[in-house]
Amino acid sequence: MARDFAVLIMIIATIIAPSSASLVTFIFGDSLTEVGNNNYLQLSLAKSNFPYYGIDFNGGKATGRFTNGRTIGDIISAKLGIEPPPPYLSLSENDDAILKGVNYASGGAGILNDTGLYFIQRLSFDDQIMKFEKTKESIKAKIGEEGANKLCSEAVFFIGLGSNDYVNNYLQPFLADAGQYTHDDFVELLVSTLGEQLTRLYQLGARKMVFHGLGPLGCIPSQRVKSKRGECLKQVNIWVQQFNSRVQKLITILNKHLSSAQITFADTYPIVLDLIENPTAYGFKISNTSCCKVDTQLGGLCLPNSKLCNNRSAYVFWDAFHPSDAANVVLANRFFDSLFSNSSHSPSPSPSPSPSPLPSH
Ligand SMILES: *[C@@H]1O[C@H](CO)[C@@H](O)[C@H](O)[C@H]1NC(C)=O
Ligand SMILES: *[C@@H]1O[C@H](CO)[C@@H](O)[C@H](O)[C@H]1NC(C)=O
Ligand SMILES: *[C@@H]1O[C@H](CO)[C@@H](O)[C@H](O)[C@H]1NC(C)=O
Numbered sequence: 001m002a003r004d005f006a007v008l009i010m011i012i013a014t015i016i017a018p019s020s021a022s023l024v025t026f027i028f029g030d031s032l033t034e035v036g037n038n039n040y041l042q043l044s045l046a047k048s049n050f051p052y053y054g055i056d057f058n059g060g061k062a063t064g065r066f067t068n069g070r071t072i073g074d075i076i077s078a079k080l081g082i083e084p085p086p087p088y089l090s091l092s093e094n095d096d097a098i099l100k101g102v103n104y105a106s107g108g109a110g111i112l113n114d115t116g117l118y119f120i121q122r123l124s125f126d127d128q129i130m131k132f133e134k135t136k137e138s139i140k141a142k143i144g145e146e147g148a149n150k151l152c153s154e155a156v157f158f159i160g161l162g163s164n165d166y167v168n169n170y171l172q173p174f175l176a177d178a179g180q181y182t183h184d185d186f187v188e189l190l191v192s193t194l195g196e197q198l199t200r201l202y203q204l205g206a207r208k209m210v211f212h213g214l215g216p217l218g219c220i221p222s223q224r225v226k227s228k229r230g231e232c233l234k235q236v237n238i239w240v241q242q243f244n245s246r247v248q249k250l251i252t253i254l255n256k257h258l259s260s261a262q263i264t265f266a267d268t269y270p271i272v273l274d275l276i277e278n279p280t281a282y283g284f285k286i287s288n289t290s291c292c293k294v295d296t297q298l299g300g301l302c303l304p305n306s307k308l309c310n311n312r313s314a315y316v317f318w319d320a321f322h323p324s325d326a327a328n329v330v331l332a333n334r335f336f337d338s339l340f341s342n343s344s345h346s347p348s349p350s351p352s353p354s355p356s357p358l359p360s361h
Protein backbone atom coordinates (compact mmCIF):
# COMPACT_ATOMS: atom_id res chain seq x y z
CA MET A 1 0.00 0.00 0.00
CA ALA A 2 2.91 2.28 0.71
CA ARG A 3 3.87 1.50 -2.84
CA ASP A 4 0.47 2.66 -4.11
CA PHE A 5 1.01 5.90 -2.31
CA ALA A 6 4.45 6.35 -3.84
CA VAL A 7 3.00 5.58 -7.26
CA LEU A 8 0.31 8.18 -6.78
CA ILE A 9 2.92 10.76 -5.82
CA MET A 10 4.83 9.94 -8.99
CA ILE A 11 1.74 10.34 -11.12
CA ILE A 12 0.90 13.58 -9.35
CA ALA A 13 4.43 14.77 -9.96
CA THR A 14 3.86 14.12 -13.66
CA ILE A 15 0.56 15.90 -13.61
CA ILE A 16 1.72 19.01 -11.82
CA ALA A 17 5.17 19.24 -13.38
CA PRO A 18 5.80 22.63 -15.00
CA SER A 19 5.72 20.89 -18.36
CA SER A 20 2.17 19.75 -17.76
CA ALA A 21 1.08 21.70 -20.83
CA SER A 22 2.67 18.89 -22.81
CA LEU A 23 1.02 16.17 -20.74
CA VAL A 24 -0.60 13.52 -22.94
CA THR A 25 -3.75 11.88 -21.57
CA PHE A 26 -5.80 8.98 -22.86
CA ILE A 27 -9.29 8.64 -21.41
CA PHE A 28 -11.33 5.44 -21.24
CA GLY A 29 -14.78 5.51 -19.75
CA ASP A 30 -18.53 5.82 -19.90
CA SER A 31 -21.03 8.68 -19.88
CA LEU A 32 -19.27 10.34 -16.95
CA THR A 33 -16.26 11.06 -19.17
CA GLU A 34 -17.65 10.94 -22.71
CA VAL A 35 -17.13 14.07 -24.82
CA GLY A 36 -19.03 13.00 -27.92
CA ASN A 37 -18.05 9.58 -29.34
CA ASN A 38 -21.62 8.33 -29.37
CA ASN A 39 -22.66 11.20 -31.65
CA TYR A 40 -20.84 9.23 -34.35
CA LEU A 41 -22.66 5.95 -33.64
CA GLN A 42 -25.81 6.27 -35.71
CA LEU A 43 -27.89 3.71 -33.91
CA SER A 44 -26.76 4.46 -30.38
CA LEU A 45 -29.54 5.23 -27.93
CA ALA A 46 -27.02 6.49 -25.35
CA LYS A 47 -26.74 10.03 -26.66
CA SER A 48 -26.91 13.49 -25.17
CA ASN A 49 -26.50 15.71 -28.21
CA PHE A 50 -29.82 17.52 -27.72
CA PRO A 51 -31.21 20.11 -25.30
CA TYR A 52 -30.92 20.64 -22.45
CA TYR A 53 -27.52 18.98 -22.36
CA GLY A 54 -24.80 21.59 -22.66
CA ILE A 55 -27.09 24.47 -21.71
CA ASP A 56 -24.31 25.78 -19.45
CA PHE A 57 -21.46 24.70 -21.71
CA ASN A 58 -19.40 27.16 -23.67
CA GLY A 59 -21.89 28.45 -26.25
CA GLY A 60 -24.79 26.56 -24.69
CA LYS A 61 -24.32 23.69 -27.13
CA ALA A 62 -25.04 20.00 -26.60
CA THR A 63 -21.77 18.22 -27.44
CA GLY A 64 -22.45 14.69 -26.29
CA ARG A 65 -21.37 15.40 -22.71
CA PHE A 66 -23.88 13.94 -20.25
CA THR A 67 -24.27 17.05 -18.12
CA ASN A 68 -25.46 20.63 -18.41
CA GLY A 69 -21.88 21.93 -18.61
CA ARG A 70 -18.41 20.53 -18.13
CA THR A 71 -17.35 17.03 -17.14
CA ILE A 72 -14.83 16.54 -14.33
CA GLY A 73 -12.28 15.78 -17.05
CA ASP A 74 -12.91 19.15 -18.73
CA ILE A 75 -12.35 20.99 -15.45
CA ILE A 76 -9.19 19.08 -14.63
CA SER A 77 -7.81 19.61 -18.13
CA ALA A 78 -8.40 23.35 -17.75
CA LYS A 79 -6.51 23.33 -14.44
CA LEU A 80 -3.63 21.55 -16.15
CA GLY A 81 -3.65 24.06 -18.98
CA ILE A 82 -4.35 21.42 -21.62
CA GLU A 83 -7.25 21.04 -24.02
CA PRO A 84 -9.59 18.17 -23.10
CA PRO A 85 -8.64 15.36 -25.52
CA PRO A 86 -11.10 15.07 -28.43
CA PRO A 87 -13.44 12.11 -28.99
CA TYR A 88 -11.69 9.33 -30.89
CA LEU A 89 -14.46 9.06 -33.47
CA SER A 90 -14.15 12.75 -34.37
CA LEU A 91 -10.56 12.27 -35.57
CA SER A 92 -9.27 11.08 -38.91
CA GLU A 93 -6.68 8.33 -38.75
CA ASN A 94 -3.83 10.68 -39.59
CA ASP A 95 -4.85 13.53 -37.37
CA ASP A 96 -1.87 15.06 -35.54
CA ALA A 97 -4.18 15.63 -32.57
CA ILE A 98 -3.65 11.99 -31.53
CA LEU A 99 -0.16 12.95 -30.35
CA LYS A 100 -1.73 15.03 -27.57
CA GLY A 101 -4.23 12.48 -26.33
CA VAL A 102 -7.58 10.95 -27.19
CA ASN A 103 -10.86 10.35 -25.38
CA TYR A 104 -12.42 6.92 -26.07
CA ALA A 105 -15.22 7.17 -23.49
CA SER A 106 -18.69 6.15 -24.57
CA GLY A 107 -22.01 6.47 -22.77
CA GLY A 108 -23.51 3.10 -21.86
CA ALA A 109 -20.14 1.33 -21.92
CA GLY A 110 -19.01 -1.18 -19.35
CA ILE A 111 -16.22 -3.56 -18.49
CA LEU A 112 -18.37 -6.36 -19.89
CA ASN A 113 -19.29 -6.51 -23.56
CA ASP A 114 -22.99 -7.05 -22.95
CA THR A 115 -23.39 -4.16 -20.52
CA GLY A 116 -25.71 -1.51 -21.93
CA LEU A 117 -26.96 -3.95 -24.59
CA TYR A 118 -30.21 -2.05 -25.04
CA PHE A 119 -28.40 1.11 -26.14
CA ILE A 120 -27.73 -0.83 -29.40
CA GLN A 121 -24.37 0.91 -30.01
CA ARG A 122 -21.65 2.03 -27.59
CA LEU A 123 -17.92 1.41 -27.31
CA SER A 124 -17.36 -1.21 -24.62
CA PHE A 125 -14.03 -1.10 -22.76
CA ASP A 126 -12.76 -3.85 -25.08
CA ASP A 127 -13.81 -1.73 -28.08
CA GLN A 128 -12.06 1.30 -26.58
CA ILE A 129 -8.86 -0.68 -26.09
CA MET A 130 -9.02 -1.86 -29.71
CA LYS A 131 -9.41 1.77 -30.82
CA PHE A 132 -6.38 2.71 -28.72
CA GLU A 133 -4.42 -0.05 -30.45
CA LYS A 134 -5.22 1.67 -33.77
CA THR A 135 -4.17 5.01 -32.32
CA LYS A 136 -0.88 3.49 -31.24
CA GLU A 137 -0.31 2.24 -34.80
CA SER A 138 -1.00 5.74 -36.16
CA ILE A 139 1.36 7.29 -33.61
CA LYS A 140 4.07 4.81 -34.66
CA ALA A 141 3.52 5.77 -38.28
CA LYS A 142 4.09 9.40 -37.34
CA ILE A 143 6.99 9.32 -34.90
CA GLY A 144 8.39 5.80 -35.10
CA GLU A 145 8.18 2.86 -32.75
CA GLU A 146 10.56 4.19 -30.13
CA GLY A 147 8.85 7.57 -30.02
CA ALA A 148 5.45 5.93 -29.77
CA ASN A 149 6.56 3.74 -26.88
CA LYS A 150 8.04 6.71 -25.06
CA LEU A 151 4.90 8.77 -25.57
CA CYS A 152 2.72 5.97 -24.18
CA SER A 153 4.97 5.29 -21.21
CA GLU A 154 4.88 8.97 -20.21
CA ALA A 155 1.17 9.53 -20.88
CA VAL A 156 -1.43 9.24 -18.12
CA PHE A 157 -4.28 6.81 -18.81
CA PHE A 158 -7.47 7.73 -16.95
CA ILE A 159 -9.90 4.83 -16.76
CA GLY A 160 -13.39 5.02 -15.31
CA LEU A 161 -15.69 2.07 -16.01
CA GLY A 162 -17.96 -0.19 -14.00
CA SER A 163 -20.96 2.03 -13.21
CA ASN A 164 -22.89 0.69 -16.19
CA ASP A 165 -22.00 -2.89 -15.32
CA TYR A 166 -24.25 -2.25 -12.34
CA VAL A 167 -26.81 0.34 -13.47
CA ASN A 168 -27.25 -1.01 -16.99
CA ASN A 169 -26.57 -4.65 -16.36
CA TYR A 170 -26.53 -6.33 -12.93
CA LEU A 171 -29.25 -4.10 -11.45
CA GLN A 172 -31.63 -4.69 -14.36
CA PRO A 173 -33.69 -7.71 -13.38
CA PHE A 174 -34.72 -8.47 -16.96
CA LEU A 175 -31.12 -8.97 -18.12
CA ALA A 176 -29.37 -12.31 -18.02
CA ASP A 177 -26.46 -11.34 -15.76
CA ALA A 178 -28.71 -10.34 -12.88
CA GLY A 179 -30.36 -13.73 -12.71
CA GLN A 180 -27.33 -15.75 -13.64
CA TYR A 181 -24.80 -14.60 -11.05
CA THR A 182 -24.62 -14.11 -7.32
CA HIS A 183 -22.97 -10.79 -6.56
CA ASP A 184 -19.77 -12.54 -5.47
CA ASP A 185 -19.58 -14.29 -8.84
CA PHE A 186 -20.44 -11.12 -10.71
CA VAL A 187 -17.67 -9.16 -8.99
CA GLU A 188 -15.18 -11.90 -9.80
CA LEU A 189 -16.25 -11.75 -13.44
CA LEU A 190 -15.86 -7.96 -13.51
CA VAL A 191 -12.51 -7.95 -11.79
CA SER A 192 -10.99 -10.80 -13.79
CA THR A 193 -12.16 -9.14 -17.02
CA LEU A 194 -10.73 -5.80 -15.85
CA GLY A 195 -7.44 -7.51 -15.02
CA GLU A 196 -7.14 -8.74 -18.61
CA GLN A 197 -8.07 -5.32 -19.96
CA LEU A 198 -5.51 -3.41 -17.88
CA THR A 199 -2.89 -5.99 -18.81
CA ARG A 200 -3.74 -5.48 -22.48
CA LEU A 201 -3.29 -1.70 -22.10
CA TYR A 202 0.06 -2.36 -20.42
CA GLN A 203 1.09 -4.59 -23.36
CA LEU A 204 0.16 -1.73 -25.68
CA GLY A 205 2.55 0.54 -23.80
CA ALA A 206 0.52 2.13 -20.99
CA ARG A 207 2.44 2.51 -17.71
CA LYS A 208 0.80 5.28 -15.68
CA MET A 209 -2.82 4.38 -15.21
CA VAL A 210 -5.37 5.86 -12.83
CA PHE A 211 -8.48 3.74 -12.28
CA HIS A 212 -11.41 5.69 -10.84
CA GLY A 213 -13.36 3.60 -8.36
CA LEU A 214 -17.14 3.66 -8.35
CA GLY A 215 -19.17 6.26 -6.51
CA PRO A 216 -22.15 5.43 -4.25
CA LEU A 217 -24.45 4.29 -7.07
CA GLY A 218 -27.19 3.45 -4.56
CA CYS A 219 -27.62 7.21 -4.04
CA ILE A 220 -28.12 8.34 -7.64
CA PRO A 221 -31.69 9.50 -8.33
CA SER A 222 -32.53 6.57 -10.65
CA GLN A 223 -31.72 4.13 -7.82
CA ARG A 224 -33.25 6.13 -4.94
CA VAL A 225 -36.68 6.03 -6.58
CA LYS A 226 -36.66 2.25 -6.07
CA SER A 227 -36.79 2.74 -2.30
CA LYS A 228 -39.95 3.58 -0.41
CA ARG A 229 -38.87 6.99 0.80
CA GLY A 230 -36.29 8.05 -1.74
CA GLU A 231 -33.35 6.83 0.32
CA CYS A 232 -30.02 5.48 -0.88
CA LEU A 233 -30.11 1.76 -1.67
CA LYS A 234 -27.80 0.30 0.97
CA GLN A 235 -27.33 -3.02 -0.78
CA VAL A 236 -26.18 -1.33 -3.98
CA ASN A 237 -23.66 0.76 -2.05
CA ILE A 238 -22.33 -2.35 -0.33
CA TRP A 239 -21.87 -4.07 -3.69
CA VAL A 240 -20.10 -1.05 -5.16
CA GLN A 241 -17.69 -0.90 -2.22
CA GLN A 242 -17.03 -4.61 -2.61
CA PHE A 243 -16.14 -3.96 -6.25
CA ASN A 244 -13.86 -1.08 -5.25
CA SER A 245 -11.98 -3.14 -2.72
CA ARG A 246 -11.53 -6.06 -5.12
CA VAL A 247 -10.17 -3.68 -7.76
CA GLN A 248 -7.69 -2.25 -5.24
CA LYS A 249 -6.37 -5.76 -4.62
CA LEU A 250 -6.20 -6.42 -8.34
CA ILE A 251 -4.15 -3.27 -8.86
CA THR A 252 -1.70 -4.21 -6.13
CA ILE A 253 -1.17 -7.56 -7.86
CA LEU A 254 -0.80 -6.00 -11.31
CA ASN A 255 1.77 -3.50 -10.02
CA LYS A 256 3.79 -6.40 -8.63
CA HIS A 257 3.67 -8.49 -11.77
CA LEU A 258 3.91 -5.94 -14.58
CA SER A 259 7.34 -4.38 -14.44
CA SER A 260 7.35 -0.56 -14.28
CA ALA A 261 3.55 -0.42 -14.19
CA GLN A 262 2.30 2.47 -12.04
CA ILE A 263 -1.40 1.81 -11.64
CA THR A 264 -3.31 3.77 -9.03
CA PHE A 265 -6.76 3.29 -7.61
CA ALA A 266 -8.53 6.60 -7.08
CA ASP A 267 -11.17 6.22 -4.42
CA THR A 268 -13.99 8.52 -5.47
CA TYR A 269 -16.60 6.94 -3.19
CA PRO A 270 -16.10 8.99 0.01
CA ILE A 271 -15.92 12.34 -1.77
CA VAL A 272 -19.08 11.78 -3.78
CA LEU A 273 -20.94 10.39 -0.78
CA ASP A 274 -19.98 13.42 1.31
CA LEU A 275 -21.31 15.77 -1.36
CA ILE A 276 -24.57 13.83 -1.52
CA GLU A 277 -24.99 13.60 2.26
CA ASN A 278 -23.97 17.20 3.02
CA PRO A 279 -24.99 19.25 -0.02
CA THR A 280 -25.35 22.50 1.92
CA ALA A 281 -21.73 22.29 3.10
CA TYR A 282 -20.81 22.76 -0.57
CA GLY A 283 -23.40 25.43 -1.41
CA PHE A 284 -25.99 23.05 -2.88
CA LYS A 285 -29.59 22.68 -1.86
CA ILE A 286 -30.74 19.37 -3.32
CA SER A 287 -28.93 16.07 -3.80
CA ASN A 288 -31.73 13.49 -3.76
CA THR A 289 -33.46 14.31 -7.03
CA SER A 290 -32.42 15.54 -10.48
CA CYS A 291 -32.65 19.06 -11.85
CA CYS A 292 -34.40 17.69 -14.96
CA LYS A 293 -36.99 15.85 -12.87
CA VAL A 294 -36.53 12.63 -14.80
CA ASP A 295 -35.78 10.26 -11.92
CA THR A 296 -38.60 7.85 -12.71
CA GLN A 297 -38.48 8.15 -16.49
CA LEU A 298 -37.28 5.31 -18.64
CA GLY A 299 -33.68 6.14 -19.53
CA GLY A 300 -33.43 8.86 -16.88
CA LEU A 301 -31.98 11.37 -19.33
CA CYS A 302 -32.92 15.02 -19.54
CA LEU A 303 -35.09 15.61 -22.61
CA PRO A 304 -36.06 18.60 -24.76
CA ASN A 305 -39.47 18.59 -23.09
CA SER A 306 -38.11 18.25 -19.53
CA LYS A 307 -39.05 20.95 -17.08
CA LEU A 308 -35.77 22.17 -15.61
CA CYS A 309 -35.26 23.20 -12.02
CA ASN A 310 -35.04 26.96 -11.67
CA ASN A 311 -31.50 27.00 -10.24
CA ARG A 312 -29.14 24.49 -11.82
CA SER A 313 -26.30 25.32 -9.42
CA ALA A 314 -28.40 24.26 -6.46
CA TYR A 315 -28.65 20.62 -7.65
CA VAL A 316 -25.97 17.96 -7.29
CA PHE A 317 -27.62 15.85 -10.00
CA TRP A 318 -28.46 17.08 -13.46
CA ASP A 319 -30.34 13.98 -14.66
CA ALA A 320 -31.12 10.67 -12.98
CA PHE A 321 -27.49 9.48 -13.31
CA HIS A 322 -25.08 12.36 -13.86
CA PRO A 323 -23.81 15.21 -11.70
CA SER A 324 -24.44 18.82 -12.67
CA ASP A 325 -21.70 21.15 -13.89
CA ALA A 326 -21.66 22.77 -10.43
CA ALA A 327 -21.17 19.37 -8.75
CA ASN A 328 -18.40 18.48 -11.20
CA VAL A 329 -16.58 21.68 -10.25
CA VAL A 330 -16.69 20.73 -6.55
CA LEU A 331 -15.54 17.18 -7.28
CA ALA A 332 -12.71 18.29 -9.57
CA ASN A 333 -11.56 20.85 -7.01
CA ARG A 334 -11.57 18.36 -4.17
CA PHE A 335 -9.48 16.09 -6.31
CA PHE A 336 -6.96 18.80 -6.92
CA ASP A 337 -6.87 19.95 -3.32
CA SER A 338 -6.17 16.45 -2.15
CA LEU A 339 -3.41 16.06 -4.74
CA PHE A 340 -1.69 19.26 -3.69
CA SER A 341 -1.98 18.82 0.07
CA ASN A 342 -0.80 15.23 -0.17
CA SER A 343 1.99 15.80 -2.64
CA SER A 344 3.43 18.62 -0.57
CA HIS A 345 3.86 16.27 2.38
CA SER A 346 7.04 14.31 2.54
CA PRO A 347 6.26 10.99 0.91
CA SER A 348 7.06 8.95 3.98
CA PRO A 349 5.19 5.65 3.83
CA SER A 350 1.59 6.47 4.58
CA PRO A 351 -0.04 4.46 7.37
CA SER A 352 -3.37 5.03 5.66
CA PRO A 353 -4.16 2.28 3.18
CA SER A 354 -6.05 4.42 0.70
CA PRO A 355 -4.43 6.67 -1.84
CA SER A 356 -5.94 10.10 -2.14
CA PRO A 357 -9.36 10.04 -3.70
CA LEU A 358 -9.88 11.12 -7.26
CA PRO A 359 -13.45 12.27 -7.60
CA SER A 360 -15.51 11.16 -10.49
CA HIS A 361 -18.85 9.87 -9.85
C1 LIG B 1 -15.82 -8.80 -26.18
O1 LIG B 1 -15.84 -8.48 -27.54
C2 LIG B 1 -14.59 -8.40 -28.17
C3 LIG B 1 -14.79 -8.03 -29.61
O2 LIG B 1 -15.62 -6.92 -29.73
C4 LIG B 1 -13.88 -9.73 -28.07
O3 LIG B 1 -12.57 -9.61 -28.60
C5 LIG B 1 -13.78 -10.15 -26.61
O4 LIG B 1 -13.23 -11.42 -26.51
C6 LIG B 1 -15.15 -10.14 -25.98
N1 LIG B 1 -14.99 -10.41 -24.58
C7 LIG B 1 -15.73 -11.28 -23.95
C8 LIG B 1 -15.45 -11.44 -22.48
O5 LIG B 1 -16.60 -11.91 -24.49
C1 LIG C 1 -35.36 15.02 -0.67
O1 LIG C 1 -35.06 15.36 0.67
C2 LIG C 1 -35.97 16.30 1.21
C3 LIG C 1 -35.53 16.63 2.64
O2 LIG C 1 -34.21 16.60 2.79
C4 LIG C 1 -37.38 15.75 1.24
O3 LIG C 1 -38.27 16.72 1.73
C5 LIG C 1 -37.78 15.34 -0.17
O4 LIG C 1 -39.02 14.71 -0.13
C6 LIG C 1 -36.74 14.42 -0.79
N1 LIG C 1 -37.07 14.20 -2.19
C7 LIG C 1 -37.15 13.00 -2.72
C8 LIG C 1 -37.51 12.96 -4.17
O5 LIG C 1 -36.92 11.98 -2.10
C1 LIG D 1 -28.61 29.23 -7.02
O1 LIG D 1 -28.04 28.29 -6.13
C2 LIG D 1 -26.74 28.64 -5.71
C3 LIG D 1 -26.21 27.46 -4.90
O2 LIG D 1 -27.13 27.02 -3.95
C4 LIG D 1 -26.76 29.93 -4.95
O3 LIG D 1 -25.47 30.29 -4.54
C5 LIG D 1 -27.36 31.02 -5.83
O4 LIG D 1 -27.50 32.21 -5.09
C6 LIG D 1 -28.71 30.60 -6.37
N1 LIG D 1 -29.16 31.58 -7.34
C7 LIG D 1 -30.38 32.10 -7.33
C8 LIG D 1 -30.67 33.08 -8.41
O5 LIG D 1 -31.19 31.81 -6.46
Ligand SMILES: *[C@@H]1O[C@H](CO)[C@@H](O)[C@H](O)[C@H]1NC(C)=O
Pocket residue numbers: 005337338339341342350352354355356357
Ligand atom coordinates in the same frame (compact mmCIF):
# COMPACT_ATOMS: atom_id res chain seq x y z
C1 LIG E 1 -4.63 12.62 1.20
O1 LIG E 1 -4.32 11.25 1.25
C2 LIG E 1 -4.91 10.54 2.31
C3 LIG E 1 -4.49 9.09 2.23
O2 LIG E 1 -3.18 8.96 1.85
C4 LIG E 1 -6.42 10.66 2.24
O3 LIG E 1 -7.03 10.00 3.34
C5 LIG E 1 -6.84 12.11 2.21
O4 LIG E 1 -8.23 12.20 2.03
C6 LIG E 1 -6.12 12.85 1.09
N1 LIG E 1 -6.51 14.23 1.00
C7 LIG E 1 -6.26 15.17 1.90
C8 LIG E 1 -6.81 16.51 1.61
O5 LIG E 1 -5.60 14.97 2.90
